Amino acid sequence: MSTPSALEELIEALRCLPGVGPKSAQRMAYHLLQRDQQGARRLARALEQAVQVLRHCRRCNAFSEQEVCERCASPRRDASLLCVLEMPADLNMMEQTHAYQGMYYVLMGHISPLDGIGPKELQLGRFLERACDGEVQEVILATNFTNEGEATAHYLGEMLRARGLRVSRIARGLPVGGEIEHTDAGTIAQALIERRPL
Amino acid sequence: MSTPSALEELIEALRCLPGVGPKSAQRMAYHLLQRDQQGARRLARALEQAVQVLRHCRRCNAFSEQEVCERCASPRRDASLLCVLEMPADLNMMEQTHAYQGMYYVLMGHISPLDGIGPKELQLGRFLERACDGEVQEVILATNFTNEGEATAHYLGEMLRARGLRVSRIARGLPVGGEIEHTDAGTIAQALIERRPL
Numbered sequence: 001m002s003t004p005s006a007l008e009e010l011i012e013a014l015r016c017l018p019g020v021g022p023k024s025a026q027r028m029a030y031h032l033l034q035r036d037q038q039g040a041r042r043l044a045r046a047l048e049q050a051v052q053v054l055r056h057c058r059r060c061n062a063f064s065e066q067e068v069c070e071r072c073a074s075p076r077r078d079a080s081l082l083c084v085l086e087m088p089a090d091l092n093m094m095e096q097t098h099a100y101q102g103m104y105y106v107l108m109g110h111i112s113p114l115d116g117i118g119p120k121e122l123q124l125g126r127f128l129e130r131a132c133d134g135e136v137q138e139v140i141l142a143t144n145f146t147n148e149g150e151a152t153a154h155y156l157g158e159m160l161r162a163r164g165l166r167v168s169r170i171a172r173g174l175p176v177g178g179e180i181e182h183t184d185a186g187t188i189a190q191a192l193i194e195r196r197p198l
Numbered sequence: 199m200s201t202p203s204a205l206e207e208l209i210e211a212l213r214c215l216p217g218v219g220p221k222s223a224q225r226m227a228y229h230l231l232q233r234d235q236q237g238a239r240r241l242a243r244a245l246e247q248a249v250q251v252l253r254h255c256r257r258c259n260a261f262s263e264q265e266v267c268e269r270c271a272s273p274r275r276d277a278s279l280l281c282v283l284e285m286p287a288d289l290n291m292m293e294q295t296h297a298y299q300g301m302y303y304v305l306m307g308h309i310s311p312l313d314g315i316g317p318k319e320l321q322l323g324r325f326l327e328r329a330c331d332g333e334v335q336e337v338i339l340a341t342n343f344t345n346e347g348e349a350t351a352h353y354l355g356e357m358l359r360a361r362g363l364r365v366s367r368i369a370r371g372l373p374v375g376g377e378i379e380h381t382d383a384g385t386i387a388q389a390l391i392e393r394r395p396l
Contacts, residue, residue, distance in 0.1 A: 004199055006248045014370070016237025017215075018229045030286050031216045032245070033252055033261055034306055038212025040245045045244035046211035046378035050204045050227070050237050063205055087234050088228050108232055 007033075059102055059130065062088050069105070078102040080137040082130070084156060086110050086144055094142070102140070105130055110148040119155065131160060138166040145172055156170045205231075218323070249306060257328065259284050260304045276300040278335040280328070281355060282339055284308050284342055292340070300338070308346040309353055317353065336364040343370055 007029060014025040032040040058065040060071035071077065081102025083090050091104055107122055130141055139160050143149035153169055160167045172189040174183055183191075204234055205227060212223040232236040255262040257270035269275065277299025283289050289302055307322055338359050341347035351367055358365045371389040372381055381389075 004249045006244070008261060010244040010248040012216075013241040014238070016230070016234050016241060017212075019222070019225075026290070027217075028215045028263075031247070032214070036214050037249050039211070040249050043211040043247075044242040044245035045207040046204070047230070047245075049237045050208040050231060051238050051242075054231055061227075087240060089224055090223070098363045129235060151225045158223055191294060 011026055016129065056108075060104045060106055061108060061126070061130075062091055075103075079135040081140065082136045082138070083140040085129070085142050086149060086152070088140065090144075100151050103136075107143070108153070110143060110146075110152040112148045114150075122152075124156070124159070127156075128159065128163070131165060136165065138168060140198075141167065141169045236387055258289075258301065259306060259324070259328075260289055260301045263385075274299075277333040279338065280336070281338040281340050282325070283340050284347060284350070288340065288342075301334075304348070305341070308341060308344075308350040310346045310349075320350075322354070322357070325354075326357065327359070330361055331362060334363065335347045336366060339365065339367045 008034075010029045011022070011025045014020055014028050015022065017025075020028070032043075053065050054063045055065075055067075055068040056062070057066070058074055061066050064070075064072075066073075078101050081100075082105055083094065083100060083102055084105050084107060086107055086109060088106055088108075091106055093099055094104070096172060105127055107127065109117055109122055111117060111119065111122065130136075134141060139156070141156055142155040143152045143156075155166050157169070170186070170192055173198065174180070174187060208227045208230075208241055209220070209223045212218055212226050213220065215223075218226070229251055230241075251263050252261045253263075253265075254260070255264070255267035255270055257266050260267060262268075262270075264271075276299050279298075280303055281292065281298060281300055282303050282305065283292065284305050284307060286304055286306075289304055292302070304324055305325065307315055307320055309315060309317065309320065328334075337356055338353070339351040341350045341354075349389060355365045355367070370385070372378070372385060
């Protein structure tokens with residue numbers, strides 16, 4: 001009743017952030033108003049700006065301020081390799097490895113029939129066009145090893161092989177530094193099945 | 199290197215939210231850009247608006263759009279009772295009990311020498327002025343039962359008693375529905391010490 005409406009609206013608006021419920025939203029609002037009004041103004045500007053200038057790169061589908069992002073435009077990257085990822089965060093992790101110099105395509109999701117996300121919703125036609133540009137020799141499927149990620153990889157694999165492209169899947173197994181004792185049985189089983197000759 | 203700067207700035211700006219580290223900030227930014235651009239715009243507006251219109255109520259120190267908030271201006275509340283709280287969120291919880299009809303004062307923090315927050319930083323002079331308005335008969339200290347909350351209550355208690363005001367502290371004990379078996383020893387000990395005659 002007597003909570004001011006600008007405060008109520010801010011708390012409500014903060015709830016559009018993923019993982020932020022009513023309690024956290026309230027805590028965030030109070031924090032910003034009490035201790036970081038400058039941060040609040042900066043965040044407001046950054047949101048406006050980001051929504052305005054960011055779009056999807058025409059080549060890799062990741063966020064970019066240009067029609068084709070720097071990475072896709074770079075002549076130094078190997079255009080014969082195309083790595084498919086679910087989300088932009090995955091792309092950041094990939095780049096941090098410094099182990100890959102090919103191109104990327106970000107699906108912005110995965111196939112998930114329960115959530116009503118099928119090939120059409122993922123705009124796989126657009127991806128197919130990218131993969132069949134004539135330069136790509138091999139598509140590396142790097143979706144997650146979750147049910148949805150696996151289903152997506154399976155679907156894409158069938159689709160790409162039907163068009164005569166070479167397709168691979170990133171390896172499953174124990175993490176670097178991983179110990180058998182502390183690894184789940186499913187991972188150990190997969191690491192056995194996919195063992196490599198030395 | 200090739201992450202777009204509007205995106206970097208948004209991720210950095212989101213980190214002003216309490217409890218949001220680099221990973222969450224990235225996840226939030228991608229979520230807003232990919233799935234909720236409308237939410238992002240709404241949040242930007244709400245932040246601007248809140249920072250602009252909200253200030254501290256001259257009477258209770260909570261956030262308000264007016265100089266004196268509706269609650270403090272209400273003639274239906276008992277002006278002889280003044281409940282002291284640490285944060286606005288505590289006030290919301292108090293109001294949800296529907297068990298209190300007196301006035302409030304929100305300290306916007308607690309005494310914490312380690313963080314450099316003393317009586318001066320909490321502007322306790324302002325609080326004292328409010329408590330000594332002549333109408334207040336009893337001050338109920340409802341700061342938290344943490345070290346800082348207890349120290350704050352102790353300090354305020356001394357200060358208020360020296361000015362001849364009646365001072366009380368909210369009760370400690372087991373929560374409603376609480377079971378001895380699942381309550382920590384400190385709480386049980388306090389519940390014993392502060393037992394009430396039936």
